[in-house]
Amino acid sequence: NAGVTQTPKFQVLKTGQSMTLQCAQDMNHEYMSWYRQDPGMGLRLIHYSVGAGITDQGEVPNGYNVSRSTTEDFPLRLLSAAPSQTSVYFCASSRPGAISNTEAFFGQGTRLTVV
Amino acid sequence: DAKTTQPPSMDCAEGRAANLPCNHSTISGNEYVYWYRQIHSQGPQYIIHGLKNNETNEMASLIITEDRKSSTLILPHATLRDTAVYYCIVRGGATNKLIFGTGTLLAVQP
Numbered sequence: 001n002a003g004v005t006q007t008p009k010f011q012v013l014k015t016g017q018s019m020t021l022q023c024a025q026d027m028n029h030e031y032m033s034w035y036r037q038d039p040g041m042g043l044r045l046i047h048y049s050v051g052a053g054i055t056d057q058g059e060v061p062n063g064y065n066v067s068r069s070t071t072e073d074f075p076l077r078l079l080s081a082a083p084s085q086t087s088v089y090f091c092a093s094s095r096p097g098a099i100s101n102t103e104a105f106f107g108q109g110t111r112l113t114v115v
Numbered sequence: 116d117a118k119t120t121q122p123p124s125m126d127c128a129e130g131r132a133a134n135l136p137c138n139h140s141t142i143s144g145n146e147y148v149y150w151y152r153q154i155h156s157q158g159p160q161y162i163i164h165g166l167k168n169n170e171t172n173e174m175a176s177l178i179i180t181e182d183r184k185s186s187t188l189i190l191p192h193a194t195l196r197d198t199a200v201y202y203c204i205v206r207g208g209a210t211n212k213l214i215f216g217t218g219t220l221l222a223v224q225p
Binding site for chain 2: 004035045092108
C-alpha cells in the first residue's frame with residue numbers, strides 16, 4: 001500500500017511565487033489534513049477536510065488555500081510564497097468510522113524553502 | 116480540544132522501560148488520548164490510543180488514570196531506535212482534529 005504520498009519532497013521558491021503541494025492517499029480515508037512544522041516545534045494544523053467538498057481552517061490557515069474535489073487528493077496551495085512559510089509540511093489522513101477512535105497516517109513531508 | 120502537558124525531554128537506558136507522562140486535566144468524557152512519535156523529522160507515527168481503560172499493543176502500553184486527567188505511555192524495552200519526540204494528544208468531537216503540542220524528546224542511551 002502506498003499510504004499517504006506527498007510531492008514534491010523538496011522545493012525552493014522565490015518570494016511571491018505560487019505553488020501547490022500535492023497529497024494523495026489510497027486508503028479511502030474521509031479525513032485529511034495539512035500541518036506545518038518549524039524547526040524545534042511541534043506540528044501546527046493549517047487546514048483540514050472531513051470529506052470531499054468540505055474543508056475548514058486549522059490553527060494557522062493564513063497564506064494557504066485548500067480544496068477537496070476527490071476523496072483521494074487534498075492539495076495545499078501557496079498563492080504568494082513568503083519566507084515565513086519556509087517549513088516542513090505534512091499531510092495526514094484518517095479512515096472513516098467512529099470519528100474520535102481512528103489513527104492518522106502521515107506522509108513523509110515536503111521541505112519548502114522560500115528565499 | 117483539551118490541552119496536554121509533557122516534560123520537554125527524558126532519558127532512558129537501552130533495554131529498560133521508558134515511562135512517558137502526560138497531563139490532560141481538562142479532558143472531557145468523549146475525548147480519547149492518542150500517542151504519536153516522530154523520528155528524526157519523519158512523518159509522525161501512530162503508537163496507541165485509549166479512552167478509559169488501559170491499552171496494550173505490540174509497540175507500547177497506555178495507562179490512563181481513573182479520573183482520566185493524566186496518562187503514561189510505557190515502552191517496555193526501549194531501544195536506540197525508540198529515540199524520538201513523543202506527542203500526547205487529546206482528540207475528540209466531530210472534527211477529528213489532531214492538535215499537537217511540543218512533545219517529549221526521549222533519548223535512549225546505550
